[in-house]
Amino acid sequence: MNDLPIGIFDSGVGGLTVLRAIRRCLPGEHLIYLGDTARVPYGNKSPATVTRYSMEDAEFLTKKGVKMIVVACNTASALAAPELRAQFPGLLILGMIGPGSRAAAVATKNRHIGIIATAATVGSGAYESRIRETFAVAGDAAPVFVVSRACPLFVPLVEEGETESEIARMVAAKYLAGLQDEGIDTLVLGCTHYPLLKGVIAGAMGPRVTLVDSAEAAAAETEQLLAERGLLRDADSGGTEQFYVTDAAATFNRIAEAFLGRAPQHLELAAWDGRTEQA
């Protein structure tokens, strides 16, 4: 048993879908969330820059004393996970790519998997290589087909609350038209904003395609990892939550409810860019 909090970070509000899923699995855990709203988004930035930002985010959380870090941002997971693990040896770090890939490998029947994500995540090829690795590790060498598509307008649409409108449907149709023709039976929502567009994405893909929510998969693996190590906190005692942002707390608060299903309690403006903490 371990009473230390789980640290969760994202470039902004998207990771709240992960926090929400973790809270559902683990009602007893203390959770600390950091949204790097001063530099959001990460999805259109370079690997070097996303890695630098992610290091600072993780540094901020480790200084709070956490028993585990969940990288609740697919872009940061895809681009920075190896460097994070190298920088914080011994610290339990879970990204989105592994859980999403494993869930997709289990879900597919025809071995045709689609990925939708930010431009940076798609550019990294992280999902494709992790999905192949997942099959390979299971000793399954049969061919797997993976196709990826960047959907840059999905994040701003979600942040504008355009999740079920005709505009959202048209944008989804535009991005997903190509994927429908690829014969995929499984589609990974490879960005923490995308679960809020599940309705229009499902509508565009049709009933025969299973949507994999990497947030749900990551929450299940978080529980499993902590349980294996005897690090779970007693579920009866009720976990607390603390939210930090690097900028514009009021804006975060306003958008957060759509992701979290409730207003975030205990929201604070964190040290600017993680720099003051380091000074």
Added chain:
Amino acid sequence: MNDLPIGIFDSGVGGLTVLRAIRRCLPGEHLIYLGDTARVPYGNKSPATVTRYSMEDAEFLTKKGVKMIVVACNTASALAAPELRAQFPGLLILGMIGPGSRAAAVATKNRHIGIIATAATVGSGAYESRIRETFAVAGDAAPVFVVSRACPLFVPLVEEGETESEIARMVAAKYLAGLQDEGIDTLVLGCTHYPLLKGVIAGAMGPRVTLVDSAEAAAAETEQLLAERGLLRDADSGGTEQFYVTDAAATFNRIAEAFLGRAPQHLELAAWDGRTEQA
């Protein structure tokens, strides 16, 4: 006469519409452009953060030795111009708000002016107060009606190349529906991305509304300010251009052409976040 370059900065590619307009007015000037692509966008960030970023951008340009700085970003102009002028006394600094406001005051016949801009610019109230000041300075005390509307999806639409599509038309219709009912005869495009949506904006507003492009207005005032001070460079000798970005030069290069009408020459990755230069 003065051979030093004009420094121009923006959060990303948008300010290239300003550079393009300045180049048309002033073919002989050397131009240095900085796009802070590591922290783009500014339009959803807080005044304190936008001011800090803008200070670092201006610092970068002053170290290159410029005779003038054009703040080619409406958000930075709205939120940081007073602090920039205080920080760099004696340096000629031109933002977007003044030129856009003066052009709107001249263009309106019925004294009903609309502003479309980022959430941060609208939140600052900078255009409204500058437009009122423009009339007041001219000794014109008759009532003026100003209405503002944030259009957060316009920037991502433009960056996705969705400038003339049905999606662009629907988003424009959604944002501008309320403005049509306000009886405005003049609409300020208060973000450097918006001129690329002129077609759909004009379509939504109808032929009786004049669109004011703050980039064009700023270019005309740049020429005027330098001429008044005897700082223009000889137009016959041909000006050079140097572009810097703080991240992801390849992405910048790909999007830049739509804004600039040509590929940017001499593009370099600048010191990260302006920090290496300061160290």
